[in-house]
Amino acid sequence: MNNTYTDLVRQTFEFPxxxxxxxxxxxxxxDLDLKALIDKYGTPFKLTxxxxxxxxxxxxxxxxxxxxxxxxxxxxxxxxxxxxSSHFSFIVEEALRQGIHLETSYAYDxxxxxxxxxxxxxxxxxxxxxxxxxxxxxxxxxSRLINSxxxxxxxxxxxxxxxxxxxxxxxxxxxxxxxxxxAAEEEPTFxxxxxxxxxxxxxILEFYVDKIKGHEKFQLKMLHFFLNKGIKDDIYYWSELNxxxxxxxxxxxxxxxLDSINIxxxxxIKHSLGFDYxxxxxxxxxxxxxxxxxxxxxxPMPDIYxxxxxxxxxxxxxxxxxxxxxxxxxxxxxxxxxxxxxxxxLPDTWGIGEKFLMLPINKWDVEYQQVNLGGLTCDSHDFYxxxxxxxxxxxxxxxxxxxxxxxxxxxxxxxxxLSGYGGIKHCLIPAPKHVVVGYDKNGQLKxxxxxxxxxxxxxxxILGY
Numbered sequence: 001m002n003n004t005y006t007d008l009v010r011q012t013f014e015f016p017x018x019x020x021x022x023x024x025x026x027x028x029x030x031d032l033d034l035k036a037l038i039d040k041y042g043t044p045f046k047l048t049x050x051x052x053x054x055x056x057x058x059x060x061x062x063x064x065x066x067x068x069x070x071x072x073x074x075x076x077x078x079x080x081x082x083x084x085s086s087h088f089s090f091i092v093e094e095a096l097r098q099g100i101h102l103e104t105s106y107a108y109d110x111x112x113x114x115x116x117x118x119x120x121x122x123x124x125x126x127x128x129x130x131x132x133x134x135x136x137x138x139x140x141x142x143s144r145l146i147n148s149x150x151x152x153x154x155x156x157x158x159x160x161x162x163x164x165x166x167x168x169x170x171x172x173x174x175x176x177x178x179x180x181x182x183a184a185e186e187e188p189t190f191x192x193x194x195x196x197x198x199x200x201x202x203x204i205l206e207f208y209v210d211k212i213k214g215h216e217k218f219q220l221k222m223l224h225f226f227l228n229k230g231i232k233d234d235i236y237y238w239s240e241l242n243x244x245x246x247x248x249x250x251x252x253x254x255x256x257x258l259d260s261i262n263i264x265x266x267x268x269i270k271h272s273l274g275f276d277y278x279x280x281x282x283x284x285x286x287x288x289x290x291x292x293x294x295x296x297x298x299x300p301m302p303d304i305y306x307x308x309x310x311x312x313x314x315x316x317x318x319x320x321x322x323x324x325x326x327x328x329x330x331x332x333x334x335x336x337x338x339x340x341x342x343x344x345x346l347p348d349t350w351g352i353g354e355k356f357l358m359l360p361i362n363k364w365d366v367e368y369q370q371v372n373l374g375g376l377t378c379d380s381h382d383f384y385x386x387x388x389x390x391x392x393x394x395x396x397x398x399x400x401x402x403x404x405x406x407x408x409x410x411x412x413x414x415x416x417x418l419s420g421y422g423g424i425k426h427c428l429i430p431a432p433k434h435v436v437v438g439y440d441k442n443g444q445l446k447x448x449x450x451x452x453x454x455x456x457x458x459x460x461x462i463l464g465y
Contacts, residue, residue: 003367003368004364004365004366004367004368004396005360005363005364005365005366005367005368005394005395005396006022006025006364006365008368008394009273009364012273012274012389013273013274015273017273019052019315019409020273020359020409022364025362025363025364025365026361026362026364027359027360027361027362027364027407029047029049029318029407029409030049030051030052032049032437034320034361034405034407035361035362035405037320037435037447038320038361038405040447041433041435041449042433043320043321043322043339043340043405043432044319044320044321044322044338044339044340044345044432044433045319045320045432045433045434045435046317046318046319046320046345046416046432046433046434046435047317047318047319047320047435047436047437048088048090048091048316048317048412048434048435048436048437048450049316049317049318049437049438050090050091050094050316050436050437050438050439051316051437051438051439051445052315052316053091053094053095053098053312053313053316054094054097054098056308056311056312056313056315056316057079057081057095057098057100057312058098059279060079060267060279060283060306060308060311061077061079061098063279063280063283064077064079064283064287064304064306065077066280066283067280067283067284067286067287067288068287070284071284071287071288071291073287073290073291073301074300074301075259075290075300075301075302075303075304076303076304077303077304077305077306078101078127078260078303078304078305078306079098079100079101079306079308080100080101080102080103080127080129080305080306080307080308081095081096081100081101081102081103081307081308081309081312081313082103082105082265082307082308082309082312083102083103083104083105083109083112083309084105084106084109084309084414084417085309085310085312085313085314085412085413085414085417086309086313086412086413086414086416086417087109087112087417088416090436090438090450091313091316091412092112092116092121093116093119093121094438095312095313096116096121096122101126101127101128101129101152102116102122102126102127102128102129103128103129103130103131103307104128104129104130104131104132105131105132106132106135106138107135107137107138107140107141109130110130110138110141110142110144110145111141113128113145113150114145124149124150124151124152125151125152126150126152127152127154127305128145128150128152128153128154129154129156129179129222129224129262129305129307130142130153130154130155130156131156131158131181131224131307132158132197133158133159133197134155134158134162134165136165139155139162139165139166139169140165140169142155142166143165143166143169143170144169146166146170146176147169147170147171151174152177153176153177154177154178154179154221154222155176155178155179156178156179156180156181156222156224156262157178157179157180157181157199158181158197158198158199159199160199160203160207160211163178163211163212163218166178166217166218167217167218170217172217175215175216175217175218175219176217176218176219177219177221177222178212178218178219178220178221178222179220179221179222179223179224179260179262180198180199180204180207180208180220180222180223180224181197181198181199181224181225181226182198182199182201182204182223182224182225182243182244182247183195183196183197183198183199183200183201184198184225184226184227184240185240195226195228197226198224198225201243201247204247204251205247205250205251208220208251208254208255209254212255213254213255219257220251220255220257220258221257221258221259221260222258222259222260222261222262222305223244223247223248223251223258223260223261223262223302224261224262224264224305225240225241225244225262225263225264226263226264226265226266226307227240227264227266229266230265230266230267230268231263231266231267231268231282231286232266232268233278233281233282233285238285238289241263241286241289241290242289242293244261244263245261245289245290245293245294246293246297248261248293248294248299248302249293249294249296249297249299250297252297252299252300252302253297253299258302259300259302259303260302260303260304260305261290261302261303261304261305262304262305262306262307263286263304263305263306264306264307265306265307265308265309265310265311266308267279267282267306267308267310267311268310268311269310269311269314269315269410269413270315270357270410271354271355271356271357271410272355272357272387272389273357273359273389274389275357286304287304290302290304309413309414310413310414312413313412313413314410314411314412314413315409315410315412316412317409317410317411317412317413317415318407318408318409318410318411318412319340319345319346319407319408319411319415319432320361320405320406320407321338321339321340321405321406321407321408322338322339322403322404322405322406323336323337323338323339323398323403323404323405323406324337324338324339324403325337325398326398327374333372334369334370334371334372335371335372335373335374336371336372336373336374336395336398336404336406337374337375337376338373338374338375338376338406339376340375340376340429340432341375341376341377341382341425341426341427341429342373342375342382342383342384343375343377343379343381343382343419343426344375344377344419344425344426344429344431345415345419345431345432346408346411346415347415347418347419348414348415348418349384350381350382351418355386355387356408356409356410356411357408357409357410358384358387358393358406358407358408358409359406359407359409360395360396360404360405360406360407361405361406361407362396362402362404362405363396363397363398363399363402363404364396366396366397366399367396367397368394368395368396368397369394369395369396369397370392370393370394371393371394371395372384372385372393373385373393373406375429376427376429377426377427377429378427379426379427382426419431422451422454422458423462424459424462424463425454425459428456428459430453430454430455430456430459431451431453431454432453432454433449433451433452433453434449434450434451435447435448435449435450436448436450
């Protein structure tokens with residue numbers, strides 16, 4: 001048996017794959033020359049590859065369009081980007097170039113909406129779906145946005161009292177388009193039975209009749225639901241979806257303005273070369289299930305909204321590290337120490353045990369070995385010791401000469417929001433530099449340094465030194 005890293009990968013997976021190939025023993029990511037970026041910027045660095053965002057949005061739009069056409073579905077499909085996945089302007093604006101809409105989570109998101117409008121990146125016809133348990137500052141910001149003429153702002157009610165804020169703060173005029181989030185039942189293995197977000201299913205009909213029906217200021221336009229586990233082909237997901245569709249059918253008979261179902265986010269992304277998910281099948285089944293229930297109840301089919309966050313931006317991101325040194329801690333545990341920290345750069349790896357797609361950048365023609373990866377902090381949890389498809393990590397031996405470079409891929413969603421971009425990091429490990437790759441005005445790919453590595457002086461200033 002051959003023992004190079006190339007042999008290991010080809011014996012385990014079909015390789016090369018979309019987005020990943022090896023040339024001259026160096027990994028290329030979406031055809032990017034990663035070694036050239038390492039030579040230019042040094043490690044560690046965060047990489048954002050903007051073209052992948054458009055690819056993902058186009059993929060989802062096509063699948064829903066094909067399913068709607070195939071099943072002769074009467075409603076339309078609307079793609080919304082979940083801004084909390086990554087708020088960077090270049091991320092949001094790249095998504096908006098694809099003709100999509102937006103979903104917000106907090107009051108400050110509304111300030112982003114206003115600035116995007118000032119930059120002419122969105123119009124007052126753009127759908128803005130406002131989710132979350134809302135503070136007074138959030139409902140006030142939403143109301144001001146509606147009062148300023150934004151026609152398709154949809155506050156999704158998370159509790160029964162939220163509607164009172166809009167009743168007081170929204171001026172008379174066109175009725176406010178409301179959504180209601182349904183509190184989903186969680187899996188039996190989850191920490192609680194029912195989502196903390198949304199209104200109980202059994203309360204929604206009565207709430208609609210008491211607070212919305214016939215009110216000159218409000219229209220119920222949307223039912224919204226989301227499952228923590230995401231969109232998966234199992235009895236639990238289809239059962240929860242059917243509950244929502246059945247509630248839509250009941251409400252539609254007494255609420256003619258109701259015309260939309262929002263199934264939230266939840267499309268998974270590739271975290272292993274062994275990733276296998278049939279997106280087209282799931283989209284077809286979602287469309288077919290909604291159509292079948294509506295036909296049975298003899299009500300019009302709703303428009304379908306999604307709020308894909310990780311699916312939109314996750315596969316556009318990567319973290320690139322160097323192996324600083326190798327440590328043999330006992331007879332069999334070999335540690336590769338990286339030049340950064342997993343806790344500070346990829347907080348999901350220790351916070352929820354997330355596994356990302358991890359591959360070496362170089363030395364693919366070198367013999368491999370089982371290793372553990374350690375970060376620079378003194379925290380005992382700053383490590384990475386297993387991949388999604390196996391409870392081990394295999395990497396090329398760190399031979400003499402060029403350092404071993406490793407990449408964690410599809411890390412573009414949530415990691416900066418969770419770790420805090422800039423600011424103070426654990427053990428004062430600096431935030432790495434941030435490199436962005438996108439198109440210039442002539443449509444040519446270019447890379448640029450968005451942020452330098454965090455300096456010690458900037459952290460000391462925050463700390464009062």
